[in-house]
Amino acid sequence: MWISLRPQAGTGNWQEVVLSAGEAITIGRSDADLTIPHDLLLSRRHVRVTCYRTYAVVHDLHSTNGTFLNGRRVYHSRLQTGDVMCAGLQLIFVTLHEDATVCGTS
Template sequence: MPAPSFQFTMRTGPAPGKVFALTQAEISIGRDVSNDFIINDVEVSRRHARMVLQGTQYVLEDLGSTNGTFVNGQRLAGPHVLRPGDIVLLGENVTLVFEEVQFDPDATVASPALSAAQSVPVNEAPPPPVAYQPPPPDAYSQGPTGDLEGKLPQQPAERNWTSIILLGCGCLTIVCLVVLGALWYIDANYLWCTVFPFIPACP
């Protein structure tokens, strides 16, 4: 079973949300740049506190700071063994949460062969080409010409003859009317001898 690892997460202070990974056997905390954890706050002393790893636990100790070090609201008067979830207060402004980091080494190890297999794209076979299907033939294009003519509508022969007779009668009527009109005009204007000089009665 791997040894537990811990971290500090700043809840209040100059950098809320900042995480300090606890990876050393002895860690110094303070405002001075020589500290392992530098916290630039007026309530934090130059060398405020230190942490010492004893077995699998960290022990927090105040180094005679001006504004004190508190754990869960109690001011430290000597070394204190930290437990996950403890709230550490440095002075009045900086709050740190002591947390255990859950780490499973097996969860982050991936098989090289499996990773290579997942990274190589698989070329899928293209779908087979769709065979061309001609559109269905038109109903009038099937069969010989005789079949087509048999399907087309035909006018009765009697209707054609009736139309011809009516047209002839109409033309004959028009001709008769024109002739009668001309004769009436000639007679009304006494133009018989002018139009027809060969009539025996004409002088």
């Protein structure tokens, strides 16, 4: 499995982020893997997204303004394709992808 996180046009100066199983990313204003310093509503380390082999999760990192998933405040939640995550002013579209399997391989 892999996951793509895509910003809504105009909400951030960053490009789509792709995570493979076993990878994680921290998003925040500073001291994060993906830093967005101009978003003053983001905490320094606001949210972490982790991709596992069969699912992905979002963890709010005790942010001041909270992390929202589909309009609902979350602290820890499993992600699904079509989810819209909001952290600070960032609207992030979530897409989960199953690993492609090639016929004849094991």
